[in-house]
Amino acid sequence: MKKGTSIIGFVCFMILVLISLGKAQPKTSENTEACLTCHAQLHPGIVAEWRKSNHAQITPSDAIKKPKLERRVSFQKVPDSLAHHVVGCAECHMMNSEKHQDRFDHNGFNIHIVVTPTNCSTCHPIEVQQYGKNLMAHAYGNLMNNPVYRSLADAVNGIQSFEKTKTMIRPPDLETNLDSCLYCHGSEMKLKGKISRETSMGKMEFPVLSGWPNQGVGRINPDGSKGACTACHTRHQFSIEMARKPYTCSECHKGPDVPAYSVYEVSKHGNIHSALGKGWNFNAVPWTIGKDITAPTCATCHVSLMVNENKEVISERTHQMGDRIPWRLMGLIYSHPHPKSPDTTPIKNKAGLPLPTELTGEPVVLYLIDGKEQEKRKMAMQKTCLACHSPGWVNGQWTRFENTLKTTNEMTLTATKILLAAWEKGAAKGLSQKDSIFNEAIEKKWVEQWLFFANSTRYASAMAGADYGVFANGRWYLNKNIQEMMDWLEFKLKNQPEKKEKKERPK
């Protein structure tokens, strides 16, 4: 058959050549041509990717002429500098370079290394603006500038030593943080200095950045902006297919703390995608339920502009993912209503801790969305569900899900009470002893109760990947862990030094 296919291929190719001759080629700017002179040789992979991208194939002027539903750009007026060329190396890496700490003179061109959301917003302003209202865009500060989370990060990444009979921990170095939490949360990029390198064009000087490379969702960029569009829209093909496929999300959402992808994979939706997705169209804009896909990926429910076959909008595109999420499932001790602001550093509970709930679970309502806003977001999410499921189905699923939020919070509360008892009885050192609440064995078990087991159970419920929420990291461990915390406490109390035991007897 191969031979026959080749012949047909050849005929098509000739037809294509004839058509192409009569048609204007997309124009690459002179600056970009200059880049390509060397870099097509130096980095063939990256250039080949770009050539496959929409960026290389359509000018912004043409892109904005498409019918509104089909547009992938959102500017009002074509920027003059982009009117007549496709978007190549120079269009991004030379845009607003003056605002970039990482700019450098490169063979007469003013180049910056890191392309930022501010650069992207030239053509995609609405998406960048929405994304800025996302928890994700604030992922760096929300972790590093919150003393409690920072202390958790230190307990994860810190380096322990052992001398005599004791262990000591020192805070993690920057490279370790970059290799761990900040890989996903994003790095803070700063100019460290310059370096000279021998190149095919002779000696050249380049800026050296701390925190590079990094594509974390909350990256602090050298132009002061936040985030990295390339976290999902992978360089340099920037393919919408890639951002819509669940694998992209798995880069940061697979582990036991946030097992969205792991759950999706065993859900019926994920099964359908794995089995039948090879025939779907992931490139169409808008994205048509039924025609392009017959089951959702992450993007379908959380981001994409979805329409039916009559081009009626089912859900609007949003890059402010919280728009459709009434509850925050993960990352915190208890599930709770979404925070109002994506910057969560100002949040303080009654005990003065920078947490959206009390240690015993009550939400700190001042900083969280109210029931009305929750209802609105629930409705926004359910629009997509209802494109395939009846209201009876959706209500049944939702009831079950919210019940799971309640019971997993209850199981976390139980673990928290055991921990509080351990602190009170001196079996471990906690808040009142001004000690880290994440360093002792019982504290680590407590963390796993919410960060791993409660989160996993909730995701399994939310996305109907129940198998994951039973034995693979869910309910089994929620219960087992409590038993082990109790045993640990019993042991510690039984084996405390005499003095302490006496002190406690009067109680």
Next chain:
Amino acid sequence: MKKGTSIIGFVCFMILVLISLGKAQPKTSENTEACLTCHAQLHPGIVAEWRKSNHAQITPSDAIKKPKLERRVSFQKVPDSLAHHVVGCAECHMMNSEKHQDRFDHNGFNIHIVVTPTNCSTCHPIEVQQYGKNLMAHAYGNLMNNPVYRSLADAVNGIQSFEKTKTMIRPPDLETNLDSCLYCHGSEMKLKGKISRETSMGKMEFPVLSGWPNQGVGRINPDGSKGACTACHTRHQFSIEMARKPYTCSECHKGPDVPAYSVYEVSKHGNIHSALGKGWNFNAVPWTIGKDITAPTCATCHVSLMVNENKEVISERTHQMGDRIPWRLMGLIYSHPHPKSPDTTPIKNKAGLPLPTELTGEPVVLYLIDGKEQEKRKMAMQKTCLACHSPGWVNGQWTRFENTLKTTNEMTLTATKILLAAWEKGAAKGLSQKDSIFNEAIEKKWVEQWLFFANSTRYASAMAGADYGVFANGRWYLNKNIQEMMDWLEFKLKNQPEKKEKKERPK
């Protein structure tokens, strides 16, 4: 090239149009047309899926005319009501509605929500009959009506609280069970009441079902039947491709308790499927080894009708999966010969427990298949193996596998003896104290010994995905867990209240 492809596409399309014009369209029934009037708009996804299905493209009358090996239906005589239409909404959701608790008058039509195996058996009677003899069809009762398993489910799903110095557990609510074990085992669906909903056609009334939504394999349906064909033949495309791909099985067979998919994925069979399966034909009936596929998926060995290129049958289609399985690997304390009946609730061992083996491993032969039946099933399974492997290969693999059943049973027995010692010495409360055998830490370790580690090791052996059976949940833990059970026991005994310690000294 794209342009050329489009032109060819257009030519094909025109040819297709011309051909179609001269040909009768598959006929949709009037009732189904009525459904589609609204529902194609309301649930575009589900309708698009159905249009891609065989159900929408061929009438049962035509389906039964195919050569025997190619048939996907198994009725003797075309049911009158289905003779002249394809199988659409009405054909399933209005079939035998009078027997359905979940029926309701919907705009003048007598509709039921849940399509059941009894409904499917109209066209697929043999498959439904076979499936009914499966352990899977009885998965609800086998779990919920067996006091030991029920107690395990309660230990997994129960909600613990902590007051003073003690934890208390309360049994799980229904929603939690539905979100956990029953997601795969199946729910018991009952009519809870009616609900009024505002619709595009004005106010309408709908039944509300407890246990809905659910597609569990042993679902108790509103017409009294058991099971859900849609667990594997996913609605509403009912694609055989989907049922034959391993992802579908992963929905319930991936976790540490039954890691069939996890093992398959790292097995050579799974590797071949992942790497080369994109070019296979998953839709052909019968399924031809070598031509359609070059390595098995789950369905190949356990379910499908397999032939060679001369259309000689290698193995017959069966929906009674046990047909080819001599040993039961999982779900119970020890591996043992398959139970005779799919309903395992009548089984009782000498100690009066509803288990197919004694607590020390001896099989309860009365309820289990004998050696002759085991041999027959082994031979049935090996027919598929031998289509690609020599007898020497197959025997080597099987010897290893049965040795692993023996050694994993031995490692479970060791763990059981430690547990029995713990009960005897009062370190934990068990059977003789009429306490749950699943609630204390050492009991949970014991459960993991068989439910996770022995099961995983066995699956890894059975399907030759050895990597999974060593460090990923297998032999490493079988050994480590015993050490930890011993340490736990030592600690508990050393730290028992004075009185008990005295009582023990005389021993």
Next chain:
Amino acid sequence: MKKGTSIIGFVCFMILVLISLGKAQPKTSENTEACLTCHAQLHPGIVAEWRKSNHAQITPSDAIKKPKLERRVSFQKVPDSLAHHVVGCAECHMMNSEKHQDRFDHNGFNIHIVVTPTNCSTCHPIEVQQYGKNLMAHAYGNLMNNPVYRSLADAVNGIQSFEKTKTMIRPPDLETNLDSCLYCHGSEMKLKGKISRETSMGKMEFPVLSGWPNQGVGRINPDGSKGACTACHTRHQFSIEMARKPYTCSECHKGPDVPAYSVYEVSKHGNIHSALGKGWNFNAVPWTIGKDITAPTCATCHVSLMVNENKEVISERTHQMGDRIPWRLMGLIYSHPHPKSPDTTPIKNKAGLPLPTELTGEPVVLYLIDGKEQEKRKMAMQKTCLACHSPGWVNGQWTRFENTLKTTNEMTLTATKILLAAWEKGAAKGLSQKDSIFNEAIEKKWVEQWLFFANSTRYASAMAGADYGVFANGRWYLNKNIQEMMDWLEFKLKNQPEKKEKKERPK
């Protein structure tokens, strides 16, 4: 559309038939034809696979005529016996049979069961020679003939029993080892005897081999050679596509001890492969970055001949994978420079242990490559990186990676010191007590510190799959495990028999 496609397909097919008629068919040898007479019937799957292979479609004489970069064979002169046929059953299973313990007279033919690298080297001598210099080729001896690793294998696979109040362990039987470590490391195959089997040609005698079936990378073959090309070049299609896809590597590199695939899957490279790889060309030789693929798989960085679109070589093909690897990340207590020789059994540290580092981490330099060789290998690896990334990116990544080697070694040292303290204080029995260093609970925790957690963290860093290295088996556990080792030690010391405690008080 299907109909139209079929018509086009038919036209192509007719063209193909006409072309084929005018062209010589690849020739199968008489011997192979004789094999096929029966075996095409007996094992349709395996024969169908072979028919799809290059082996069945091109003669070695034609294969060597291709331009050098496109060649898949590496012999200097066509072996006479292979000059005029394609490579079929007989060409491999009858080659040099006299040297094979597993040869037998089969219907007048001198056949051997196991095809070995020595057989493959007839056409692929350079690849076989390179592979022999690989750690992989020595995987059997490096495990089984090193007393420390052998003792670890025994601790993983041994069978424990419980009598009275004690556990006992007996060494694993051969079948268990074959089902576990040796599945990947390779078996030692020996002729056990002969067996008579009834066949379609009457009674026939076949050799029986211990250690069969096995495709482990370090298999000891019946002709004395080492390794199994079929571990990666899966029988009987021997598709280069399969060897280049990461699934193949996952067969042995997914578990927590060596999670290369698990990390790749969540890395950006893996995400790109999962999302866009369906359109890549995995069969091209040479393999062109940008044209054939736009992100690396395992083979891209570790094995394959890579070129740019001008056919300039980016990296040479190598089957000695260590060529591009300066550091050994896994399998041992500490990360260290790669060993000089692939046979690691002669290595001894100062304490006389067969380990490439001291127990406290210092490398045993005599047996390990020096800094210059490390630099050379680093450069060889980075050539591939630089095809898509700038030097600034690559240096940033590498700095982070080497920092992670340092800190994970440090975390392992801390765990080792705790273990040494446990041994010294009599809480566990270790080296000086001539006891296994892998059997007690604290020793098993120590093993997990390096074998699971440090290894996982390093892989996550090396391949930029950070998510895996934080909570999924990495830094979180590196820290938690130390806490648990400390608690275990405290408990054991507190609960030691009186006598010992007295002995310690004076300290």
